[in-house]
Amino acid sequence: MEVTEVLSERELDRGFSHQVQDLPGAGGLEKCIQCGTCSGSCQMSARMDYTPRRLIEMARVGMKREVLSSRAIWYCASCYSCTVRCPRGINITEVMSGLKSLAIKNEMCSRRDDGPAFYTSFYDVIKRYGRLHEGSVIAGFAWKTNPWRLWGMAPLGWKMFLSGNLEVLPEKIKKPAEISLLLEKLGGGVMKR
Amino acid sequence: MRYTYFPGCSNHSSSRDYEESTREVCAALGIELVELQDWNCCGSTAVMAVDPMAAMALSARNLALAAAGGSREMVVTCNSCFSTLRRAGQFYQSEPLTRDAVDRALGEVGLTLQKPVPVRHLLDVLLNDVGLDGIGARVSNPLVGLKVVPYYGCLVGRPKNDFDDRENPCSLERLLGTTGAVLLPFEHKARCCGGALMTTKTEVALELCRDILQEAVERGAEVMAVTCPMCHLNLDAYQGQINQRFGTKFNLPILYFTQILGLSFGLREKELGLTRAMYRRFDYARV
Numbered sequence: 001m002e003v004t005e006v007l008s009e010r011e012l013d014r015g016f017s018h019q020v021q022d023l024p025g026a027g028g029l030e031k032c033i034q035c036g037t038c039s040g041s042c043q044m045s046a047r048m049d050y051t052p053r054r055l056i057e058m059a060r061v062g063m064k065r066e067v068l069s070s071r072a073i074w075y076c077a078s079c080y081s082c083t084v085r086c087p088r089g090i091n092i093t094e095v096m097s098g099l100k101s102l103a104i105k106n107e108m109c110s111r112r113d114d115g116p117a118f119y120t121s122f123y124d125v126i127k128r129y130g131r132l133h134e135g136s137v138i139a140g141f142a143w144k145t146n147p148w149r150l151w152g153m154a155p156l157g158w159k160m161f162l163s164g165n166l167e168v169l170p171e172k173i174k175k176p177a178e179i180s181l182l183l184e185k186l187g188g189g190v191m192k193r
Numbered sequence: 194m195r196y197t198y199f200p201g202c203s204n205h206s207s208s209r210d211y212e213e214s215t216r217e218v219c220a221a222l223g224i225e226l227v228e229l230q231d232w233n234c235c236g237s238t239a240v241m242a243v244d245p246m247a248a249m250a251l252s253a254r255n256l257a258l259a260a261a262g263g264s265r266e267m268v269v270t271c272n273s274c275f276s277t278l279r280r281a282g283q284f285y286q287s288e289p290l291t292r293d294a295v296d297r298a299l300g301e302v303g304l305t306l307q308k309p310v311p312v313r314h315l316l317d318v319l320l321n322d323v324g325l326d327g328i329g330a331r332v333s334n335p336l337v338g339l340k341v342v343p344y345y346g347c348l349v350g351r352p353k354n355d356f357d358d359r360e361n362p363c364s365l366e367r368l369l370g371t372t373g374a375v376l377l378p379f380e381h382k383a384r385c386c387g388g389a390l391m392t393t394k395t396e397v398a399l400e401l402c403r404d405i406l407q408e409a410v411e412r413g414a415e416v417m418a419v420t421c422p423m424c425h426l427n428l429d430a431y432q433g434q435i436n437q438r439f440g441t442k443f444n445l446p447i448l449y450f451t452q453i454l455g456l457s458f459g460l461r462e463k464e465l466g467l468t469r470a471m472y473r474r475f476d477y478a479r480v
Contacts, residue, residue: 025284187250
C-alpha cells in the first residue's frame with residue numbers, strides 16, 4: 001500500500017498556486033472541481049506517480065516540492081486531451097507545461113527523469129541558432145544524461161542521413177541577435193509586471 | 194491564392210518529403226506559398242516547458258514578421274507549429290499582462306504585433322479554400338481502392354481549430370476521398386504518438402506507436418496518412434525498432450496527406466519525396 005506523508009500547513013507554499021497561474025494560459029485552477037476527467041482522458045496517467053487531477057489539487061494547496069519533483073509532469077506529452085475535455089475550461093496542458101518550467105527554474109526536477117535535459121537542450125539550440133537542429137539537440141541531451149546514448153541513436157541518425165532527412169550543419173536565422181535579445185527581455189519563466 | 198508560408202524546422206531537415214510534396218501539390222492547385230522571411234523556430238512544446246514567456250517570444254516574433262510583411266494569413270503544415278503559433282496569438286489577445294510584456298520585448302527589436310495574423314493548417318486551406326471540387330478536378334490518377342487510415346495525431350485538432358472536430362476529426366477522410374482511395378474507420382486517429390517522449394521515454398512512446406500501427410494493420414490499411422512531421426518520424430523511422438521490441442511485423446508506409454494527393458494528381462514519386470521514407474517506401478505501382 002502507498003504511504004502518504006501527512007503534511008503540516010507550515011510545509012505548504014501558499015504562493016505556489018499563484019506562481020503557476022501567472023504563467024500564460026495556466027490560470028483558473030480555483031475552478032477545478034476534482035472530477036478526474038483529466039486523469040481519465042490522459043494516455044499517460046497510469047504511468048504517473050500522481051495523476052493530473054491530484055497534481056492540480058496539490059498545486060492548489062501549495063505542495064510545491066512534491067509537485068515540482070514529481071515524475072508525472074515529465075510524462076505529459078502535451079496532447080491536450082485533458083484540456084479539451086475539462087468541464088471547467090482549465091487549460092491543464094498549459095498548467096503541466098508551466099509546472100515543468102517551474103521545476104527547472106527551481107532546480108527541483110526529479111533526478112530520475114530525462115525530460116529536463118531534453119527540453120533544455122532543445123531550448124539551448126534555439127537560443128543559439130534560432131532554428132532547431134536535431135543533431136545538436138541529441139548531442140546536448142546525451143551530454144547531459146548519458147553519452148552512450150549516442151551509440152544507441154546512431155543507427156537512426158545514419159538512416160536519416162542516408163534517406164536525406166538529416167541536416168548535417170545547423171541552419172541559422174539571419175538575425176540570431178534579435179532572438180537572443182527577445183529571449184533575454186521576455187524570458188525568465190515568470191511574467192514580468 | 195496567395196499565402197504566407199511557415200515551413201517550420203522539420204520541413205527543412207527531417208521532413209523534406211513534407212516540404213517537397215506541399216510545394217508540388219500547392220503549385221498544382223495554383224496556390225502561391227511565400228515563405229516567411231527569416232522565420233524562427235516556434236519553440237514547439239519543448240521551449241514552453243523550459244520558459245513559457247520565452248516560448249511566447251519565439252512565436253510572437255514570427256507573428257510580428259508576418260504582420261510586417263503584410264501577410265493576411267499564414268499557412269503551416271506541422272501540427273506542432275500550428276498549435277504553438279495559434280496558442281501564442283491567442284494568449285497575446287486574451288491576456289493583457291502577457292500582451293504588454295510581449296509588446297515591450299518586441300519593441301526592443303523594432304517589431305510590433307497588434308493583431309496576430311490567422312494561422313491555418315494546410316489541411317484546412319486545401320479543404321475549405323480550394324474545396325473538394327477544386328481538388329477533385331485535379332485528380333488525374335485516381336488511387337482506386339487504395340486502403341488508407343487517416344491519422345491526425347494531437348495538435349492539428351487540439352486544443353482547438355476552426356475547421357474540424359477536436360476528438361473525431363474527419364477532414365482527411367473528406368479530402369483524401371476525392372482521390373478514389375478508401376478511407377477506413379480508425380479509432381486511434383486522434384490519439385497521441387508520444388511526440389518528444391520518443392527521446393525521453395522511448396519505451397512508452399514505442400508502445401503508443403505500436404497501438405496505432407496495430408489498429409491500422411487490423412483494419413487492413415495499405416497506407417497511413419499523416420499531417421505532422423513528428424508523428425511521421427515516430428511511426429515511420431521507429432517502425433523497425435517497434436518490431437524489434439514487440440515482435441511485431443509492421444511494414445506500413447506512412448505518407449503525408451500531401452504525398453497521397455500528389456500521387457492522385459499524377460506527380461512523380463521523386464517530386465513528392467516518396468524516396469525519403471525511412472522504413473517502408475510506398476510504391477503505388479506495386480499495390
